[in-house]
Amino acid sequence: MESHFATEAVAQLRRRSLRAAAVNLIGPLTMLGGVAWAFLQPYRLTVLHPYGQGFWWLFSEPPLYVVLVGLGFALFLAPALLQDLEEAEDAPES
Amino acid sequence: MLPRAEFVHWWFATGFLIIGLLLLAEAVVGEGVWRRRAWRQYLWPSFLFLMGVLMWPVMVFYTNSTIHMLAHGSWAQAMMLAGAAELGLARGKLHSPYWSLTTAGAFLVSAAAILLHEQNGWFYARAAFLHHALGWTFVVGAAFPFARAFRPGSVAVRTGLALVFVVTSVFLFSDRDVAPVFGHLSPLAGAQHR
Numbered sequence: 001m002e003s004h005f006a007t008e009a010v011a012q013l014r015r016r017s018l019r020a021a022a023v024n025l026i027g028p029l030t031m032l033g034g035v036a037w038a039f040l041q042p043y044r045l046t047v048l049h050p051y052g053q054g055f056w057w058l059f060s061e062p063p064l065y066v067v068l069v070g071l072g073f074a075l076f077l078a079p080a081l082l083q084d085l086e087e088a089e090d091a092p093e094s
Numbered sequence: 095m096l097p098r099a100e101f102v103h104w105w106f107a108t109g110f111l112i113i114g115l116l117l118l119a120e121a122v123v124g125e126g127v128w129r130r131r132a133w134r135q136y137l138w139p140s141f142l143f144l145m146g147v148l149m150w151p152v153m154v155f156y157t158n159s160t161i162h163m164l165a166h167g168s169w170a171q172a173m174m175l176a177g178a179a180e181l182g183l184a185r186g187k188l189h190s191p192y193w194s195l196t197t198a199g200a201f202l203v204s205a206a207a208i209l210l211h212e213q214n215g216w217f218y219a220r221a222a223f224l225h226h227a228l229g230w231t232f233v234v235g236a237a238f239p240f241a242r243a244f245r246p247g248s249v250a251v252r253t254g255l256a257l258v259f260v261v262t263s264v265f266l267f268s269d270r271d272v273a274p275v276f277g278h279l280s281p282l283a284g285a286q287h288r
Contacts, residue, residue, distance in 0.1 A: 022122045026115055056097040062267050065108045073115050077134075084130040085123050 023081055027074025034066030096155055099221075100271045107266030109145045114259030115140045121252035135184040138272075142197075143177025146170050163206035172207075176200035190257035191246045197239035201258075224265050224278035231261055 038045055045064065046057045098209040114140040117121060120128045129135050149170035157163045182188035209229035214222040235258035241251045270286050 016150070019122055023119055026119060026122075030111075030115065047237050056101055060101040060104055062104045062107070065104065066267070068110065069108060069115065072112075073119075077116075077119065080131060080134070081119060081123060081127070084127050088127045089132065 009055055016071065020082055020085055027070045027072075027078055030070030030073060031068075034063045034068075034070060037066065039064035064086045098271055099156060102152060102156070103266045103269040105147075106145065107263045109141060109148075110259045110266060111140050111263035113145075114143070114263055117252065117259060121249055121256055124249075127131055129150050134275070136181060139177050139180035139184055141177075143174055143181060146173030146175075146177055149173060152183045159211075161213075163210045165211035169207045170205050172200035172203035192243050194239055194243040194246070198236045198243065201232045201236035201239060205229045206238065208232065209249050217275060217281075220268070220273040220275040221279075222275075224269050225240065228262060228265050231258065231265070233265075235261075256281035 041063070042048055045061050046053045047061060047064075050058060095130055095186035104172070120138075149166055153163055153166035153170060156166065168257055176199070177195040179188065179193045183191075183193055206229075208225050212222055212229070216223050216226050235255075238255040241248065242255060243252055272286050273279070273287065
């Protein structure tokens, strides 16, 4: 019986760590996507060559938008989500 | 003074990316964990509703033709309806999971709007290609919100729905006003932008 509980606990921990890793990765991977895009198409970032650009061209920086979305996710959403995930997994099953 | 159409596409791409990531995170952790904080469950429906609201200025200021106006207007209404229904479900004011069908409906209205207001063929220019690709992505992608109404707990369905939003975002970020697609650019499309 004890070994059965231990196996279940290990399986639960693995499931949790996989889900936690996935949540942890969403933000950084999104940011990485934005950075990779900026390297592949630097001309999409008008801040790198700002002279003679109008307001809208300077305001519209798609690779930066992607980085900001990833950053926002990692800073504002992921921590609370991970905390809740941990609490839910630790809570005794009813 | 008006921003170019491609800028507007990139801003909406950012919104779709946010919705896609939120839905992806919800699919990963499960509905039970996601709903542990009240503010979190309102996030993606609010963004969807807000994007519907923001589609109205697009309709007003980018009226290239009647069909553009009708497409953007119907799109705005469909997104607002879907966002409102999802907000109602999140708040608990609506109970039936079949309300999720409004999102499937929004996908199909969006698909029709995109496909009908693109008058040129696939390889006319990049914008035309992306309009066709987006339209058909929404036609196929409507299967996910449709399935969600009947199997709300399915991880595969929720992940699929999230990925439709992420793919849509990639398509919209790829848009340029006049640019070639796979080396094709119709001479009728005008001078290529930088």
